[in-house]
Amino acid sequence: MKAITVEPKKAGTARYEDIPEPDVHEGSVLVEAVAVGVCGTDVEIVEGKYGWAPPGKERLVLGHESLGRVIDPGPSSSLKKGDLVVGIVRRPDPIPCPNCAVGEWDMCRNGQYTERGIKEIHGFMSERWRIEPEYAIKVDPTLGILGVLLEPTTVVTKAWAHVISVGVRTFWEPRTVLVTGAGPIGLLAALIGRRRGLDVHVVDRITSGTKPELVRDLGATYHSCAVSALGFEPDIIIECTGVGQVIAESIQSVSSCGIICLTGVGQGGHVSKAATADVAASAVLKNTVIIGSVNANKRHWYRAGEILARADRTWLSRLITRREKPENFKQALERKPDDIKVVIQFAEA
Ligand code: BGC
Numbered sequence: 001m002k003a004i005t006v007e008p009k010k011a012g013t014a015r016y017e018d019i020p021e022p023d024v025h026e027g028s029v030l031v032e033a034v035a036v037g038v039c040g041t042d043v044e045i046v047e048g049k050y051g052w053a054p055p056g057k058e059r060l061v062l063g064h065e066s067l068g069r070v071i072d073p074g075p076s077s078s079l080k081k082g083d084l085v086v087g088i089v090r091r092p093d094p095i096p097c098p099n100c101a102v103g104e105w106d107m108c109r110n111g112q113y114t115e116r117g118i119k120e121i122h123g124f125m126s127e128r129w130r131i132e133p134e135y136a137i138k139v140d141p142t143l144g145i146l147g148v149l150l151e152p153t154t155v156v157t158k159a160w161a162h163v164i165s166v167g168v169r170t171f172w173e174p175r176t177v178l179v180t181g182a183g184p185i186g187l188l189a190a191l192i193g194r195r196r197g198l199d200v201h202v203v204d205r206i207t208s209g210t211k212p213e214l215v216r217d218l219g220a221t222y223h224s225c226a227v228s229a230l231g232f233e234p235d236i237i238i239e240c241t242g243v244g245q246v247i248a249e250s251i252q253s254v255s256s257c258g259i260i261c262l263t264g265v266g267q268g269g270h271v272s273k274a275a276t277a278d279v280a281a282s283a284v285l286k287n288t289v290i291i292g293s294v295n296a297n298k299r300h301w302y303r304a305g306e307i308l309a310r311a312d313r314t315w316l317s318r319l320i321t322r323r324e325k326p327e328n329f330k331q332a333l334e335r336k337p338d339d340i341k342v343v344i345q346f347a348e349a
Pocket residue numbers: 039041064089090115118151155294295296
């Protein structure tokens with residue numbers, strides 16, 4: 001079968017090639033790939049900056065934002081042929097650490113977790129893949145191809161859950177939320193913020209086109225200026241850019257007792273004008289909490305499934321701005337200014 005593979009930590013090694021059918025040890029459920037979303041992590045892996053091949057192997061099958069159709073459910077009684085499923089990305093570490101032992105693999109303590117398409121387990125960018133039934137999440141069949149948005153939705157569902165659990169540390173009545181970055185993660189974070197009845201603001205560099213429209217159609221407010229120029233102090237900031245300057249300005253702009261949740265992974269950039277001690281002083285004096293959030297566990301996958309199932313299909317479908325064939329994976333990995341979510345489509349949903 002055909003797959004998109006890469007030699008991790010070596011730039012320019014990605015290719016669309018023939019590989020053997022998935023091994024039965026990878027799971028008793030056999031799935032036909034429908035679509036796989038592309039995200040910044042995939043780009044980093046292809047650029048040789050991130051990723052690990054399975055032990056003893058040179059190459060890794062890429063892809064962690066899956067959607068597939070069950071071909072053979074195996075002995076699983078919860079799945080049947082034809083079900084649309086998405087594969088959970090992370091697997092607990094083998095020891096396991098206390099968090100993995102209780103199913104909170106997203107909070108793994110020893111870093112020995114594995115991740116499909118990222119860290120030591122093959123991903124979903126192959127014509128067929130296998131999965132353990134307990135890691136296959138059934139999606140609402142009426143979502144069709146939109147089910148490919150489930151994985152990024154789990155990431156923001158977890159971020160929101162952590163913001164809420166931090167918020168209740170004190171008397172808390174959040175009203176405004178700022179989302180920095182109007183990519184898929186930012187827009188899905190804004191969707192959840194509106195669901196929670198909050199006054200949602202989204203800031204991004206882009207000044208026109210689909211992103212501002214999508215934000216307005218949620219009943220949220222779009223801004224294209226610096227965070228420091230917004231003129232209000234958000235109670236919650238969901239940071240989805242990973243850009244140092246945006247992060248520093250977020251810390252200084254958040255309201256007293258505010259919470260900043262960092263979801264973007266960036267690197268380098270310009271050193272912000274604000275000295276670390278000044279940023280920290282602002283955090284101390286305002287009781288600010290800054291949390292990092294990565295991945296998601298089954299609780300978040302369940303919730304995210306509900307969020308997507310209830311979301312407006314037309315709005316969701318506008319998040320998928322480009323569909324590419326697997327053989328054109330290189331174009332799929334290129335970031336174009338109007339792109340929100342690009343998916344590689346293997347079969348009709
Ligand atoms: C994925 C997460 C993963 C993280 C770190 C993200 O792109 O969505 O599932 O945990 O990368 O590898």
